[in-house]
Each structure stands twice: as structure tokens, then as C-alpha cells.
Amino acid sequence: MRVRRIVGVVPVLLAGLLLGPASAAADPQPGQPAAGPPPAGQPPAGQGAAEHAPIAVRTGGHGDFGRVVFDLPAGATWRTGRDGDTLTVRFSGGGGIAPTAATTRNVHAIAPVPGGAVLTLAAGAHARAWRLGSRLVVDVFDPAGHAATPAAAPSAVAATMPHRPAPARQPVAPKAAPVAAAKPPAAGPGDAAIAAAARARAIAAVNALADTPPPPTPLAPKLPAPTPLAPTPPTMTPAPLTPVQATAPTPTAGTLALAAQAAAPHAVTLPFAAGTGAAAFRRGEGAVVVFDEQRPVDLAPLRGDPVFGAATIALLPAATLLRLPLGPGEAVRLSRVPAGWTVAVLAAGGRAPTPIRPEFDAGRLRLPAAAPGLVISVPDPLTGGTLLVGTQKSPGQGVPVDRRAPEFVLLPTWQGVAVAPASDALTLRPAREGFVLSADAQRTLALSVPNAAALAAADAHALSRRFDFPDLPVAGLLRRAQAAIATAAATPPQARGPKRLEVGQALLALGMGAEAQAVLRLAATDDGRMVDDPDQIGLSAIAAMLAGRPAESDGIEDPRLDGTDEVALWRAVRTAQHEEGSPAAAPVFAATINLLLSYPKPLRDHLLPLAAETMALGGERKAAARLLAARKDDPSLLLAAGLLAEANGDTKAALAVYDRAAQSGDRLVRARAAFRAVQLRVADGALAPAKAADALDRQIYAWRGDGRELKVRLRTAELRADGGDPRRALALLRETARVYPADAPAIHARLEQTFAAALAHEAKNPLPPLELVALAEENADLIPAGEAGRALAGHLADRLVALDLPGRALPVLQKLADATPPGDARSELGAKLASVRLRQGDAAGALASLAATLGVGRMKPALLERRTLIYARAAAAAGQLPQAVQALTALDTAPGDELRATLLEQARQWPGAEAALLAWTARVVPSEGMLTAVQATALLRLASAAAQAGDEAMLARLFSHDLPRIPPGNLADMFRLITAGPVQAVSDLGRAEQETKLASRIPDALKSLTSEVNPVGPAR
Known part of the structure; x- marks a missing residue:
């Protein structure tokens, strides 16, 4: 026992000596006394006069990365910021650093700034900052694709000794320390070997932070295995593990980026059997990964790794426990490979696992999960109590947010389930559909009614965010906004830009779009750097949408905002505001509705009706139905329920909802419901166009000044025209053009269409x-x-x-x-x-x-x-x-020649009339063949004009050529009378007698001609 205590203490002492305070690590100046405890009555270091003493800086190179170590004073905290190839480190509770010329791998320069330091990194290098005791360690890794030093190979023992299944548990003597490998031939089990192993462990720990790369450690095969937490057979052999470099997944293309995820810079594959389940969760400042198979794993190959170098393995009777320190912005992802389980450390905020949603069932808590494994009892590293951990044999599911009850706390996990019991009566057991948490037979769990906000937060955890809109009570949101305003006011003028962005976010969480837009505009006005800041552009666009100014929301389309589900949601909001029931926005709302439900109430109440109505009208009826079923008592979704019923073809139900919504206290809902009800009744044939126009005419002034009023006016005019009242329709359109001058061209086109349609209708149904x-x-x-x-x-x-x-x-x-x-x-x-x-x-x-x-x-x-x-x-x-x-x-046309002849006949200008008639008859009378009555009448007029003009030659030609072509009758007789030659001899007396008889019949002949002949050309 004494030897074991020494083995545990020696590494700590050596590390404290070699990596102690900055005064001990740096080379002391000649004559400078060694650091020691402060005299009595003097304040400790880091307080009083020494509060702003320079922070010591050390550097070192380690294979594929460089390391910078800052020795922080007591109570100091830090934060980092990356801008291109510059990394800024700020300290609070401590001073800055002293000027230094030190550099290391991937770090070109270290410059002091007030309250911090600026590191100039190699192009493409990525940095990881983490804390070790009182030290801040910054590791700067090679750019992607840069040749790196290969990872250390597994120890000879781990590589050569095959793994054997663990036999049945056997009692072990209390003093026998279990080992993980067979003893090498050259080493004995004495105290000297144990001391040498302890010394090697201390040297390895020191080399991880020292100024030079770690030297070869020949004693690595002699290191004892990690101390198990329970007695295990000494015949176990550590299985080798395989370090791997994870590859960043490619983000999914498209308007909605549900698969966007940060790259995982480090990953390691642990060898486990195919049926082994795993669970992972954060506890305190580290991650706990549980595998439901006991298998010793040698972590020696990872001693120099900046991420897994501080990991530890612990063996439980039926499980293996991996503990891994994590930074505040890091997460763990598990994936299954043929060789075992791959554990990857990546930046938090990427795509979260599918949520495991608790279900309440008769006093029990059911946790539906795919491929449930075993339930493992794990020591709680945070409280010293016990955690009940349920593993899964396949990755991809976790508990996104914690849930607290009087008897237990359901912890958030990256995979599987983890319960911190507060009652000894609790049991967690696997079931076919997942896990069941229950009490003993005499009692049931004290479970509350499912909280909609908690469920929404759990469902939204899988969606990526860009902005900070926490779901707090309104009082908390107000205090948050007041604190942000006070902080911005206390900040120096040239540094207020980022603080004003925080004020804008706080106001947006309260649904105060116009106020947030004013603050964000002020931030861009006073700080030119904010003008091109993507967050300022995105927040200003969101503020414009909430303020009812969609025309000013173009900034949300900035490509620099791509890559998160939250930005996709707000782009859908903008699209839906521009186009009611947009089929492009509806699928986005359906995919991100859980994110919207996790917003604070003022913001949620503003957006939820728009999302529900867009899904109902845009083709996502199932998603809209699920939302409405989950929020049956939400009065703001009443109109959406009517739209969904109408989209489903249930006219009766839709009209009932519209009529109820038309009595709403919300003016906009009332106006929209009344309009939709009239439209639906017209489409159903229950309302005539004229009556519908009267009903809509009363709704014109129910909502003034935007596209909705214009829509009502145009539809009313259309119904007026369809109802047979084109004058009132045109008058309304003219008034609308004056009210909306920007839309005057489109309205004028509608005026022309309505007027033309009215005249076309009048031709069939005269007015x-x-x-x-x-x-x-x-x-x-x-x-x-x-x-x-x-x-x-x-x-x-x-x-x-x-x-x-x-x-x-x-x-x-x-x-x-x-x-x-x-x-x-x-x-x-x-x-x-x-x-x-x-x-x-x-x-x-x-x-x-x-x-x-x-x-x-x-x-x-x-x-x-x-x-x-x-x-x-x-x-x-x-x-x-x-x-x-x-x-x-x-x-020079036939009608023109006839009219010319008529005018000259009326003026008794016979020669001109004869010429005009000659030209006209040449066009309308054929030169050969029998003539019609109309054609004969035309020649008769020509003959009359020729007789008046004394043109005997024309009369003779007409008599000889055209008289035989005229059918017998009155026309022929009159034509013969006019064209016959004068009486010149006794032989002509008989002809003269006939002509006298014809002349006496002229009045009767003219009357008959009037009824028989249809004159050619215009009436005279």
C-alpha cells in the first residue's frame, strides 16, 4: 500500500516541480531569489500590487502542432477570438503578457496587447485552447493536408497479446493490484520496477507540456494498466486502439442545411465487439463514454495527442468507461465502424442527434430508442453518486435537454440515456422499444404534465442556430434587454457595435422589430465595421420582417449567412410575407417548425400563424395538421385551421371556422376571415357575384394601406363586372389606381380588360x-x-x-x-x-x-x-x-367611280358622269355573256348619261353590243328606247310608234325596277 501511494504521488510532485509557476519554469535572473510563500500579512500573488503582473509565456513544438502555455494568476479567466490567421487571447482577472520573441510550430509571432495577447498563426492552421490547472494551453495544429508526425504505435505487449474473453468473476485478494499485460522478461515485479514506471509516467506527463518534444520512453511496455474500479481477473490483455483523423462531412446543398456540421479534427477508434452498445454524455468539464463490454484498452499510443492525451480508461464489472476532458465549445460524436466504436471530438453547435423524447405512461417514463443495449451503473464523476446509463447498439439518438423531476434528473446525452436518480427506488431497464424508468411496485413516478416548451426545445436541438433567441419568460427577456442596453451604454463609443448587436437580439426576442431595427441601424451608422457584418445584416433583415417591412429584408439572403437551419427559417418567413401560401416556403416551415416552437413567446406568437397558414396553403397539409393538433387551444391559429379545412376540401368546416374567425378581436384576422368566407361561398355557388361584391365592398375599409386592401378592391371590381355592373366595377378600379399609384399600370391594364369584356358582353346582352x-x-x-x-x-x-x-x-x-x-x-x-x-x-x-x-x-x-x-x-x-x-x-376603286358618277349626275355634268360610269361599268359589268339585272341597270345609267351628253357613238355601241345580252323585260325595253337611233325615214315610223308606247310605260317600269334591282355601291 505504501508503494502504491508513492506511485500515485510521484507524478504529481514531478509535474509540479517542472510545470510550476512561471517564476519556477522560466530561467531566473542572477541574484533573483526563488519564489516562496508570501510573508504573513502580505496578499497572495495575483492580488494587490501584483494584480497586473505580466503573465509568463512558454512555447514548444510537438510533431504536428505547436504549443503556447500561459501561466495564469489565481482567479483569472480567458476567452479567445479568431480573425483569419490571427488568434486573440483576452484575460480577465490578470494582466497582459510581457513582450516576447518566442515562436513555435505554426505560430509566427506572439504580441502583447492590453489585457491579452495576439498570436499570428500559419496560414490555414487551426488552434485549440484548453485549461490545465492554472495554465491556459493553446495548441496550434498543422493546416489540412500538411504532413504530420505519425501517431505513436501501440506497445509491443498490446500489439502481440491476443484478447481473450473475460472469465467468470472471481474473488481477488485485496492487496493484489491487477495488471493489464504480462510482465516483460527483463523486468521484475519489485519496487525498483514500479518506481521506474512511475518515473516514466511523470516524464510523459511533463513532456506533454514541455518546451521540447517528448523523448523515447523505453519503459512504456512496463506501465501498469489503468486501475479498474472493481476487481477483475488478472488475465485480461489490453486491446490495441487505432487513432484516426476524422474527415469533415460535406454540408448538404439547398435552401434548408439540415446536415450542416462542423469538422471533427480528432477521432479514435476503440476495439469493441459488433454487439457492444455505447452511450456518451457530458458531466462537468469532461465527457463520459460508456461501452457495455468490459475490455481493457491501452491509451499509451495517444499520450502526445492534444485531444485524447488526457483521456482515461476505467473498467467496470460489465462495462468500459472512457473519460475525456472537453472544452466548453466541444462535443462528442460516436459512430460505428467494423473495428469497433469511433469517438470523435468536434465543435458543438453542429447537427445534433435525433432526439429521444420521453413519454409518460401510467407513472413510468418511457424513453423510445432504437437498438437499446444494456443499463450500466456508472459512478458520477461530478457528485460521487450513481448514474444509470442506457447504451445503444447503433448511433444517432440522444437526449437533447435535461428534464428534472423530484425523483430523478434525465441528463442530456450525445447518445443513449443517462439518469441521475435521487430516489433509491428507481430502476432503468431496457425494453423492446427503448428504455423504461420506473419506481418499485408500491409507488409511481412523480411526473408532471408534458411541458410543450421542453418538448419543443428537445425537438429543436437537432436544428442548427445562428442567433440567440432564448425561450425565457417575458420578465426574463425584459431583464435581458435592459442589461444589454446598460452594457452597451457603459461601453466606450468605438466598441459599442457588438454590444448593440446584443441589444438588437434581445429586442427581437421580445418581438420588438421596429425598435431592434432602429438600434441595429444606429450600430451600423456609428461603427462602419458593422455595415458589412453578416450578423448585423441578418438581424436587421429579421427586424424588418417583424416590423412588417418585408421590402427591407433582402439582407437575410446574404450568402455569408448560409449553413444553418435558423437562417433557412427566416428566409422562408421572408418568402411567405411576399407570397401568401408560398409553396417554396411551406416545406422549409415543415422542416424547421420545431425550431420556431423553441423561440420565446413574443417571437413565436408573431411567426407561428404565418408558418401554419403557409403550410396549409403551400402543400404541407400534414405538417400543418400536426401543428394544429398539438396547439388546439391557440386562438392565433384559428384562421390556419380554416385554411387547412378548405385545402382538404371540407367547405362546411372551413366556412364555420371563417365565420367564427370573422368575429375575432384581431382586425387582421377578422378581415382575412371575412374575405376568405366570401371567396369560398362564391366558389361553392352559394353566393351570387353581385351579392358577393356587396359583401366585399363593406370589407374594403376593414384593413387599410397594404396589399390586402388592394387585393380586396380588385376582387370586388371583378365580381361587380361578373354581376353585370361594369360601370361600378370600372369606377372602383379608377379609384384604386389613384389610391395605389405604384400599381397604376397593372390596374390600368385591368381597366382595359374590364371595359372590353363589358362591351363584348353588351353585344350579346344589350345594355x-x-x-x-x-x-x-x-x-x-x-x-x-x-x-x-x-x-x-x-x-x-x-x-x-x-x-x-x-x-x-x-x-x-x-x-x-x-x-x-x-x-x-x-x-x-x-x-x-x-x-x-x-x-x-x-x-x-x-x-x-x-x-x-x-x-x-x-x-x-x-x-x-x-x-x-x-x-x-x-x-x-x-x-x-x-x-x-x-x-x-x-x-381609283369601283365604289369611288360610282360615287363620282352619282355626284356628277346630281350636278348634271353629263360628260363627266358618262366617263365615271364608263369606268365603273368596266369594273362591274362583264364584256361578254348575259347580264344580271344589276349589271343591266349599270349599263342603263351609262346609256342615260351618254344620251344626255349626246354621245351617239356610245349609244350605238351599247345598242348593238349590249342590248342582246339583256334579258327581255322592262330593263331591255327601256335600254332599247334610250339607245335606239333617231327617226329618219318613213320606214322608222313603226319603231317610233313602239318607242312611244314604251315611254308611256316608263313610270311603271321604274317602280318594278326599284323592287327588282339591288343597286351597286352606296345608296344615292
Whole structure:
């Protein structure tokens, strides 16, 4: 026993001598007295006058990393910050460091700054800071891909001795110390060998922090195995372990990064059988990893490792215990490989394991877990009590947050379950579906009703965060905000930027978006460094969303914010605010809803209705149903319940919910519910468009000033038009364009569509005359340019003229013409207007209308011909016959020739009339064959003009060539009468008698011609 005490004390004494205070480790100056205890009455070192004494710094190189050691005074704390290749170390409760030129591997320079030090690192190097007693140790590792010193090989004994299964437990003499390996041939079991082994252990511990790499240790095979916590057979042989370098997992691509995880710089594989279960959790300042198989593991190859060098193995009767010191920002991840279990140390905050959610069942606590292993009783390193640990044979599940009850504490784990019992009556046992925690048969567990906040926090633990929105009571959030404001106010002006970010986060947790946005804007204004800070940009975007200003939230899309589920959630919020029921945002809400539920109540209440409604409308109905089922009593989700019922096709249930929500005290919910109810009733056929328009018209002023009012206005106008009231629909659209000038172009396009649809509907279902006149007069400016506008204007003009109300039609047509842009539509309206004026006897007005509506560019031939004919009639009526004849001659068409002949006939200018008729008949009368009545009438007019002009040659040609082609009848008789030659001899007396008889029948013949002949061209 005395020897064992010496063995345990010697390493501590040696380490204290070689790694003691800075005054003992550094080379003392000549004449400087050795450090000793302070005299009586003098304050201890690190207090009083020595409070700001420089902190000693030492450096050393170790294979693939360099080490910097700071000897901290008593009570000092530290924190680090990384910026590129610069690592800043700040001390509180101690002074700075003295200037030094010391460097080491991967550390180019160490510079003092007030209250700390700045280390300039090699490019790409990564650092790990940890504490050992009163020392701060900073290890700086080679960049990725840099050749590193190979890890130490396992000892010869561990590599050559095969592992044998443990026999049945046997009693062991109290004084017999168990060993882990067979004794080497050259060494004896005496005290000298034990002392040498202790000395080697102390040297190895010192070399881990010394200024030079550790020398070879030939006595390593003689080291005793780790002292087991319970008697074990002495025949156990330590199994070798395999150090490995873990590879960082590749983050998953996409809007939602659920697999994003920090790299694990160190990992080690421990050899265990395939069916061995494992559990891992933090306890105090270290990690505890439990394997439900007893197997000694030699950790000698890891003595120089910066992460696993301080790990220890302890053997339990049916388990192996690995204890590992961890920094505050580190976590452990277990993974199964064919060789055993791999233990990796990585940065905390990555993807957490799938949560094990406790379930309450008849006074028992059920812990559903996949592949449950055994339950191991483990000594609690923190309290000295007992922990009940349940292992799992497959990785990936853990308890994310602790749960406390009067009889136990369920600890957070990285894998498996761990229970700290407060009652001796508790038992934890494995079951088919996981583990069951229960009391004895006489009692049940004192379990509370499941806490929704705790469950949400547990479920959200697997999702990655970027910002700090803790789920605290409102009073706690207020105190947090007040403390942040006071801290920022007490900070020097040039250092307030980061503190103001903390104020902004505290205000956002309270749901105070506008206030947080003002604080964050002030931070960026007063500190230019904050302008490009990604956290400031992201928080400002979140504040804008909470303040109802989604147009100012573009900053959340900054690519520097990628990689966390929380940022994906806020991007979905922005998308949903821009597009109601966005199908792009709904899946993101479904995946991150647990994170939203873990937010503080003010923030959660603001976002939860938006998420639920978006999922209901965006295709994630199952996720929305789960949320609504879990929060049945949340009144803010009432509208979401109606949307979900509508999406599921349950119209009756949806209308019942909408009608109930329409009585809500929330103005926005009330307005939205009323609008949705009207929409659904119209779609279901239960409400006519006119009645629906009346109902929505009353809702226009229920919510003012944003896109919701615009949506209600447009839908009301649409229902007015569908209900047969286009005038009120157009009037509402014009008012909406004035209220929303930014949307005026889109509203004007809707005005044109509504006006065109109204006229098209009027063609099938004519409006009352005065209603049509008013519709045209109020909306003359809505006739578009182009062919569509020309057709629309023509139809409207025809309808107005057909009303036989020229006095009402003329002002409307004039307004239409004035409002229509230059083009064919305007020229068409001008022709209609001139025609109406000409019928009213206003030839000058007709000419003015034609002149005012001249087209730009080339006019369509049909429109040009119609306008020319109207112009010729108006000009002739105004006494401008030469201009009319000239225009018709230039037109050179059959209708133009006929009108020219008509005008000249009316003016009794027979030679000109004969020429015009000759040109016209050449176009409409064939040169050979029998003629129709219409064609014969045209030749009759030509013959009459030729007779009036005294053109005997033309009459003779018509008599000889065309008379035989005219069918017998009145036309033929009249044509013969006009074209026959004069009476010149006695032989012509008989013909003269016949002509006299024909002349007496001319009035009757003309009457018959009127009923038989359809004149060619416009009426005369």
C-alpha cells in the first residue's frame, strides 16, 4: 500500500516541480531569489500590487502542432477570438503578457496587447485552447493536408497479446493490484520496477507540456494498466486502439442545411465487439463514454495527442468507461465502424442527434430508442453518486435537454440515456422499444404534465442556430434587454457595435422589430465595421420582417449567412410575407417548425400563424395538421385551421371556422376571415357575384394601406363586372389606381380588360341605351391602340348610332375620338363621327372630324376607302365638287367611280358622269355573256348619261353590243328606247310608234325596277 501511494504521488510532485509557476519554469535572473510563500500579512500573488503582473509565456513544438502555455494568476479567466490567421487571447482577472520573441510550430509571432495577447498563426492552421490547472494551453495544429508526425504505435505487449474473453468473476485478494499485460522478461515485479514506471509516467506527463518534444520512453511496455474500479481477473490483455483523423462531412446543398456540421479534427477508434452498445454524455468539464463490454484498452499510443492525451480508461464489472476532458465549445460524436466504436471530438453547435423524447405512461417514463443495449451503473464523476446509463447498439439518438423531476434528473446525452436518480427506488431497464424508468411496485413516478416548451426545445436541438433567441419568460427577456442596453451604454463609443448587436437580439426576442431595427441601424451608422457584418445584416433583415417591412429584408439572403437551419427559417418567413401560401416556403416551415416552437413567446406568437397558414396553403397539409393538433387551444391559429379545412376540401368546416374567425378581436384576422368566407361561398355557388361584391365592398375599409386592401378592391371590381355592373366595377378600379399609384399600370391594364369584356358582353346582352351612353362617355380613354382598339371603337360607335340618338351619340363619339391614341382606331372613330355629322347636315363638321382624325403612317385600304367616300360626300355637300371628284379619281376603286358618277349626275355634268360610269361599268359589268339585272341597270345609267351628253357613238355601241345580252323585260325595253337611233325615214315610223308606247310605260317600269334591282355601291 505504501508503494502504491508513492506511485500515485510521484507524478504529481514531478509535474509540479517542472510545470510550476512561471517564476519556477522560466530561467531566473542572477541574484533573483526563488519564489516562496508570501510573508504573513502580505496578499497572495495575483492580488494587490501584483494584480497586473505580466503573465509568463512558454512555447514548444510537438510533431504536428505547436504549443503556447500561459501561466495564469489565481482567479483569472480567458476567452479567445479568431480573425483569419490571427488568434486573440483576452484575460480577465490578470494582466497582459510581457513582450516576447518566442515562436513555435505554426505560430509566427506572439504580441502583447492590453489585457491579452495576439498570436499570428500559419496560414490555414487551426488552434485549440484548453485549461490545465492554472495554465491556459493553446495548441496550434498543422493546416489540412500538411504532413504530420505519425501517431505513436501501440506497445509491443498490446500489439502481440491476443484478447481473450473475460472469465467468470472471481474473488481477488485485496492487496493484489491487477495488471493489464504480462510482465516483460527483463523486468521484475519489485519496487525498483514500479518506481521506474512511475518515473516514466511523470516524464510523459511533463513532456506533454514541455518546451521540447517528448523523448523515447523505453519503459512504456512496463506501465501498469489503468486501475479498474472493481476487481477483475488478472488475465485480461489490453486491446490495441487505432487513432484516426476524422474527415469533415460535406454540408448538404439547398435552401434548408439540415446536415450542416462542423469538422471533427480528432477521432479514435476503440476495439469493441459488433454487439457492444455505447452511450456518451457530458458531466462537468469532461465527457463520459460508456461501452457495455468490459475490455481493457491501452491509451499509451495517444499520450502526445492534444485531444485524447488526457483521456482515461476505467473498467467496470460489465462495462468500459472512457473519460475525456472537453472544452466548453466541444462535443462528442460516436459512430460505428467494423473495428469497433469511433469517438470523435468536434465543435458543438453542429447537427445534433435525433432526439429521444420521453413519454409518460401510467407513472413510468418511457424513453423510445432504437437498438437499446444494456443499463450500466456508472459512478458520477461530478457528485460521487450513481448514474444509470442506457447504451445503444447503433448511433444517432440522444437526449437533447435535461428534464428534472423530484425523483430523478434525465441528463442530456450525445447518445443513449443517462439518469441521475435521487430516489433509491428507481430502476432503468431496457425494453423492446427503448428504455423504461420506473419506481418499485408500491409507488409511481412523480411526473408532471408534458411541458410543450421542453418538448419543443428537445425537438429543436437537432436544428442548427445562428442567433440567440432564448425561450425565457417575458420578465426574463425584459431583464435581458435592459442589461444589454446598460452594457452597451457603459461601453466606450468605438466598441459599442457588438454590444448593440446584443441589444438588437434581445429586442427581437421580445418581438420588438421596429425598435431592434432602429438600434441595429444606429450600430451600423456609428461603427462602419458593422455595415458589412453578416450578423448585423441578418438581424436587421429579421427586424424588418417583424416590423412588417418585408421590402427591407433582402439582407437575410446574404450568402455569408448560409449553413444553418435558423437562417433557412427566416428566409422562408421572408418568402411567405411576399407570397401568401408560398409553396417554396411551406416545406422549409415543415422542416424547421420545431425550431420556431423553441423561440420565446413574443417571437413565436408573431411567426407561428404565418408558418401554419403557409403550410396549409403551400402543400404541407400534414405538417400543418400536426401543428394544429398539438396547439388546439391557440386562438392565433384559428384562421390556419380554416385554411387547412378548405385545402382538404371540407367547405362546411372551413366556412364555420371563417365565420367564427370573422368575429375575432384581431382586425387582421377578422378581415382575412371575412374575405376568405366570401371567396369560398362564391366558389361553392352559394353566393351570387353581385351579392358577393356587396359583401366585399363593406370589407374594403376593414384593413387599410397594404396589399390586402388592394387585393380586396380588385376582387370586388371583378365580381361587380361578373354581376353585370361594369360601370361600378370600372369606377372602383379608377379609384384604386389613384389610391395605389405604384400599381397604376397593372390596374390600368385591368381597366382595359374590364371595359372590353363589358362591351363584348353588351353585344350579346344589350345594355339600356342610357347605360351604354354613360359607360362609353365615362371610359372613352380605355380604347386601346391597334386592331383591337379599332374593332372596339367601331362596335361602340355602331351601337351608339343605332340607338338613333345622334344628339347623345355625337358628344360620346367626339370624346372617344379625342381620348383614343393616333392610329387606325382613331381614324375609324373619325369616320363614324363624320358620317353622323353628315347625316345631321353638318358637312363642315364632317370635314373637320376627318381632318382631326387623320392616321399616322400608312392607313389600311378599306379604312382609307371609307374615309375618302365620306369626304367626297361632305365636300360635295359643302360646294367643293372638284375636290371631291379629284379625291375619288385618285382613289381609283369601283365604289369611288360610282360615287363620282352619282355626284356628277346630281350636278348634271353629263360628260363627266358618262366617263365615271364608263369606268365603273368596266369594273362591274362583264364584256361578254348575259347580264344580271344589276349589271343591266349599270349599263342603263351609262346609256342615260351618254344620251344626255349626246354621245351617239356610245349609244350605238351599247345598242348593238349590249342590248342582246339583256334579258327581255322592262330593263331591255327601256335600254332599247334610250339607245335606239333617231327617226329618219318613213320606214322608222313603226319603231317610233313602239318607242312611244314604251315611254308611256316608263313610270311603271321604274317602280318594278326599284323592287327588282339591288343597286351597286352606296345608296344615292
